[in-house]
Amino acid sequence: MSRLIVVTGASAGIGKATAKRFAENNDKMLLIARREERLTQAAEEIESSVPGADVEPLALDMSDAGSAELLRSHVGSIGLPVDGLLCCTGSLPPTDGEGLVSVLAEWQLAYQSNVLTAVIAVEGLLPLMADGGSIVLYSSIAAYRGSSSGTGGYGAAKSALHSYVHRLANRLGPRGISANAIAPGYIADTDLFGGGLSPTRETMLIRQTVLNRAGEPANVAELGFYLCSQHGGHVTSQIIQINGGSHHGT
Numbered sequence: 001m002s003r004l005i006v007v008t009g010a011s012a013g014i015g016k017a018t019a020k021r022f023a024e025n026n027d028k029m030l031l032i033a034r035r036e037e038r039l040t041q042a043a044e045e046i047e048s049s050v051p052g053a054d055v056e057p058l059a060l061d062m063s064d065a066g067s068a069e070l071l072r073s074h075v076g077s078i079g080l081p082v083d084g085l086l087c088c089t090g091s092l093p094p095t096d097g098e099g100l101v102s103v104l105a106e107w108q109l110a111y112q113s114n115v116l117t118a119v120i121a122v123e124g125l126l127p128l129m130a131d132g133g134s135i136v137l138y139s140s141i142a143a144y145r146g147s148s149s150g151t152g153g154y155g156a157a158k159s160a161l162h163s164y165v166h167r168l169a170n171r172l173g174p175r176g177i178s179a180n181a182i183a184p185g186y187i188a189d190t191d192l193f194g195g196g197l198s199p200t201r202e203t204m205l206i207r208q209t210v211l212n213r214a215g216e217p218a219n220v221a222e223l224g225f226y227l228c229s230q231h232g233g234h235v236t237s238q239i240i241q242i243n244g245g246s247h248h249g250t
């Protein structure tokens with residue numbers, strides 16, 4: 001029987017690859033992101049590469065509590081419990097300003113985009129989660145190393161998700177629901193870095209891996225898929241790093 005899987009941040013990068021991976025398993029997919037055109041395009045791409053894929057795009061800004069309410073009522077109208085919720089939303093806050101106002105903006109945006117988008121999606125959908133379902137949040141190697149730009153808001157925000165995952169696992173264990181976070185290192189072919197990384201910075205990130213290569217969105221997608229599978233069901237309250245060994249580095 002096909003499962004209902006909700007992926008936020010599904011119009012690009014890791015989220016789009018994740019949605020495609022579940023679609024290949026004949027799961028029923030609900031895809032969320034802010035920009036409608038790009039989201040619809042992502043859904044169409046998945047439908048054309050996965051024959052028979054059941055993919056619905058729903059444009060919402062997940063940093064807004066009203067959107068979380070809309071998401072909940074939309075999912076309620078589908079009439080199926082949520083088997084998997086993967087919160088791939090996230091972004092790097094601008095760090096090029098000066099003074100305390102820009103420090104505040106960096107930390108507020110980091111928290112809003114990387115923490116609150118996940119928290120309100122999860123809390124909004126919890127009553128509709130299937131017993132035995134799975135929640136996956138997306139942290140970063142920056143939570144371990146500290147962000148390499150600005151005053152560190154991004155890495156600090158990602159580490160807040162670790163604490164939230166442990167709390168969720170504890171709360172939801174009695175319902176058989178797992179909660180984990182995936183912490184990727186550098187993953188190529190995403191929009192996270194806006195206009196892209198400079199060749200020097202990209203080379204540096206790749207050299208920090210022991211495998212001497214960047215990760216691909218599909219690598220991270222496969223891990224999310226596993227965590228939502230029956231085999232992955234005993235994994236909970238974990239932060240799983242996927243970074244080509246670059247946490248320890250060369």
Ligand SMILES: NC(=O)c1ccc[n+]([C@@H]2O[C@H](COP(=O)([O-])OP(=O)(O)OC[C@H]3O[C@@H](n4cnc5c(N)ncnc54)[C@H](OP(=O)(O)O)[C@@H]3O)[C@@H](O)[C@H]2O)c1
Pocket residue numbers: 008009010011012013014015032033034035036038060061062063087088089090091113114117138139140141183184185186187188190191192193
């Ligand atoms: N790429 C990497 O190297 C890397 C490394 C470590 C961790 N990560 C983490 O992995 C996750 C996925 O990253 P990615 O590289 O795939 O990024 P991406 O390519 O930039 O995709 C981000 C997705 O999130 C959506 N989004 C952002 N803010 C949103 C909001 N408020 N409401 C709804 N949707 C929102 C974006 O679409 P819209 O802008 O249209 O909303 C897009 O679909 C993020 O949490 C990121 O921090 C990535």
